[in-house]
Amino acid sequence: MEKKVKMELRVLRLDHRPGRDKRVSSHAALVARAFGASGMIYTGVKDTSLEDSVNKVVKQWGGDFFIRHASSSWKRVISEHKQEGFTILHLTMYGMPFRDVVGKLIKESCPKILIIVGGSKVPSGVYDACDHNVSVTNQPHSEIAALAVLLEHLGPGIEKVEAGFDNASRKIIPAERGKNVVQRSIRA
Amino acid sequence: MEKKVKMELRVLRLDHRPGRDKRVSSHAALVARAFGASGMIYTGVKDTSLEDSVNKVVKQWGGDFFIRHASSSWKRVISEHKQEGFTILHLTMYGMPFRDVVGKLIKESCPKILIIVGGSKVPSGVYDACDHNVSVTNQPHSEIAALAVLLEHLGPGIEKVEAGFDNASRKIIPAERGKNVVQRSIRA
Numbered sequence: 453m454e455k456k457v458k459m460e461l462r463v464l465r466l467d468h469r470p471g472r473d474k475r476v477s478s479h480a481a482l483v484a485r486a487f488g489a490s491g492m493i494y495t496g497v498k499d500t501s502l503e504d505s506v507n508k509v510v511k512q513w514g515g516d517f518f519i520r521h522a523s524s525s526w527k528r529v530i531s532e533h534k535q536e537g538f539t540i541l542h543l544t545m546y547g548m549p550f551r552d553v554v555g556k557l558i559k560e561s562c563p564k565i566l567i568i569v570g571g572s573k574v575p576s577g578v579y580d581a582c583d584h585n586v587s588v589t590n591q592p593h594s595e596i597a598a599l600a601v602l603l604e605h606l607g608p609g610i611e612k613v614e615a616g617f618d619n620a621s622r623k624i625i626p627a628e629r630g631k632n633v634v635q636r637s638i639r640a
Numbered sequence: 641m642e643k644k645v646k647m648e649l650r651v652l653r654l655d656h657r658p659g660r661d662k663r664v665s666s667h668a669a670l671v672a673r674a675f676g677a678s679g680m681i682y683t684g685v686k687d688t689s690l691e692d693s694v695n696k697v698v699k700q701w702g703g704d705f706f707i708r709h710a711s712s713s714w715k716r717v718i719s720e721h722k723q724e725g726f727t728i729l730h731l732t733m734y735g736m737p738f739r740d741v742v743g744k745l746i747k748e749s750c751p752k753i754l755i756i757v758g759g760s761k762v763p764s765g766v767y768d769a770c771d772h773n774v775s776v777t778n779q780p781h782s783e784i785a786a787l788a789v790l791l792e793h794l795g796p797g798i799e800k801v802e803a804g805f806d807n808a809s810r811k812i813i814p815a816e817r818g819k820n821v822v823q824r825s826i827r828a
Contacts, residue, residue, distance in 0.1 A: 479784065483781045485779070486785075547814060589799070590811075591670075591802055593788075594788070613777075614779055623778075624775075626734070626775060629773060
């Protein structure tokens with residue numbers, strides 16, 4: 453097993469279109485949170501309904517995950533992250549096998565990673581602007597599945613992430629049958 | 641690492657609604673295929689557009705994955721699969737940690753598994769009719785991400801699955817930059 457170092461992981465979701473993309477963008481954010489990213493930035497159209505639903509989950513289920521609309525272009529978001537020391541990964545079915553890239557980043561103790569998740573049409577410039585184009589198989593499937601698998605390998609592990617949500621007001625007790633949810637009031 | 645045995649994996653997607661669920665059901669099927677399931681059965685409304693899009697992927701990208709609408713109820717689908725020797729898993733954020741259940745099934749050399757992926761509202765009877773309610777963390781995220789992670793642990797591994805798609809007419813050559821797709825004609 454590769455040695456895991458503490459990394460800051462962020463997701464950049466490209467070209468969000470309210471309505472059509474609500475569910476996919478919302479799932480991207482929730483997967484990002486549950487699998488250990490610190491936040492998601494998105495380009496495209498600002499969508500307060502998307503932000504509200506993600507922020508509501510964070511408030512109830514814990515952690516300090518952020519979601520933020522970028523009023524600037526993806527180019528600007530990438531270059532700002534590069535300046536801050538982030539390595540830029542672009543998740544694409546055309547990219548190189550993720551295991552090789554992940555192994556390399558972990559070996560190099562890469563401290564900060566921005567993962568780009570495409571939208572409807574990914575501008576060709578994204579393939580050149582990133583440091584690595586990575587694939588979770590070269591098969592057509594789902595950007596959400598690919599993000600989950602990539603984060604599961606880059607991050608500290610989903611069980612560890614979940615254990616860190618200690619400021620949650622809502623918590624599930626795993627059950628063989630049915631639903632067991634506990635609600636607690638927490639100090640502001 | 642757990643020993644992997646050859647299993648038949650199928651997915652049952654509940655309560656598909658054309659329009660609203662097209663993207664999620666289609667992604668569930670494509671993840672099922674890419675992560676090693678043999679097919680997906682779905683209840684709800686029959687959707688030839690969903691079936692066509694999945695079948696088109698199979699034709700181009702290889703394998704023999706099937707998608708099939710169940711005209712009967714989920715109860716019937718489950719009981720028929722039980723009769724055929726399938727163990728029934730229900731993926732739910734309320735369930736028991738998947739790693740424990742997966743470890744048990746692999747240890748028991750469980751030969752056939754049906755994984756239920758919920759729809760808009762999961763009838764409470766599903767929790768009782770299945771053999772195991774399993775969760776990929778007890779956090780709200782995405783049924784597609786959960787399915788991918790579960791299949792990655794139950795199946796032979798996505799690289800091995802992909803290597804088996806040898807009857808594909810379309811294939812991606814992984815690239816550091818851009819897209820490299822090869823198209824070949826195959827004998828019918």
